[in-house]
Amino acid sequence: MNPPPYALDRAAPTFVAGHGGLVGSALVRALEAAGFDDLVVRSRSELDLAHRDAVFEFMRDVRPSAVVVAAAKVGGIGANDTYPADFLSENLQIQVNLMDAAAEVRVPRLLFLGSSCIYPKFAPQPITEDALLTGPLESTNDAYAIAKIAGILQVQAVRRQHGLHWISAMPTNLYGPGDNFTYEQSHLLPALIRRYSEAVDADLDVVTNWGTGSPRRELLHVDDCASACLHLLEHYDAAGHVNVGTGRDHTIAEIAEMVADATGFRGRTEWDRTKPDGTPRKVLDTSLLTDTGWTSTVPLRDGITSTVAWFRDNVAVIRR
Template identity: 60%
Template structure:
């Protein structure tokens, strides 16, 4: 008698042709640049990633013309207007409009040219503010969003729904992945745009080198967050493109979290800052906890490789090496 084992739902075994034309939309960003490194490392020889100066993805005709000329076989849509809690809270119209236009243009152009494999990158902020923890993919659209980034979340939810609609109407095997908070080389350290981790690196580095007695961080420090190295996300994207085919979006994370206060302490150690860290509770905390259930992707055979301590060290090294250069978005 043979024992049959059940396969994870949506399991696919279809290695990508390493000579396939692959478009990485958003190749200059944190996720996109990591994807470029990952695909190059894995033998892909025909990558395309036009920068925004070459191709503004918000311009519909330009996007359609690019697809007509280059006809990519695979598309990873990693392009987005992104930012931390301050940027999202103060410029919601920009985040909604820009991200909707980017997504609709790229997805419509890919559909017109029958692009056979496409991966849309969303965000863990798509889930309800008070979703049960850890958050399963089924929590989508079951409750109200976090108000400080609801415009960005709505745009990402629209992208997920468009991928589902294309699958249902046109039968193309497109998929979506929902990464948790990303960090790593190439992150955005601009004061008004940075997410919490690069913002803390920048602030604590500056405090150390100016001998500041204390720094003040936003909020109470009590919210819990999960952090994934961008290189781990890139490997997950390749794994999903070759092993997954379902309309259910897939969470990508580490399965562990920590408080922002604990993160600040870790970064202070990496940076070498020995002063006092204070907290400003008049500033927003955001969602109390945002930990993803990653059982779906681990059942497909993927798991993260980079510890937070090692990832923070690598990211800080990159930051120091690029201070004062055009590469650092400072």
């Protein structure tokens, strides 16, 4: 059997930016399991990625063989809609600093991680990669989306100008161990898990969720995402970004029902229709990723059940 076309040097320094976050921590687990024995990570107190001079000094000192840009300021609909300037500015600073510094020392392999929110609000479903920049964005997270679109363009520009083999991946909605469960910044699934778990603990009869429950969402376990990232690093090399997901979606009401079952909630779910629904449907076309030889392996119901268990086991120490 022929070796993969971009077999990474597992003994060389590999830098995971954002290793403490949901995706970054999963990447560290996946890389360690794959035999990478010189993983480089830095906490924010050790390296502020918004501090340009510090990032350049770090990159010149480490000179990694590969970099994964998983660091980002993230949040749910409420946080994105309330603090758009913060989401735009901080994410641009982080990714520009990292990629400029990586280009200066000519890091041969870099993966920039974005988000499926880069696509137009009313993009044809399932969403193909060429839907980018074909229509207006969802207004509640357009600032974050613009930052991620800029990252894709920077990867493409570096490929053209410097000839480096950098790539971009755009995951769908992620969930799993290490997620953010705070009221202000959590995404859909961790928000639901916390809400239903607390309802069970408080013996409540009713849980109220935002919106109508009718929008459809695709969810991908973060360990699947990390697996896909490593696969792309070793099997993909093109300027265009790659969708990362399952290619399957469910209504938010269906997802809430799965969470209710996993938490043991036996009460009634109501919907606050005065709150925004966000994008009506968002499911990715994953044909390009599938063509490289990768597919997801974690069924949604199983993933939700294990994430609920993780939340309960770690409730005293996780971000709440």
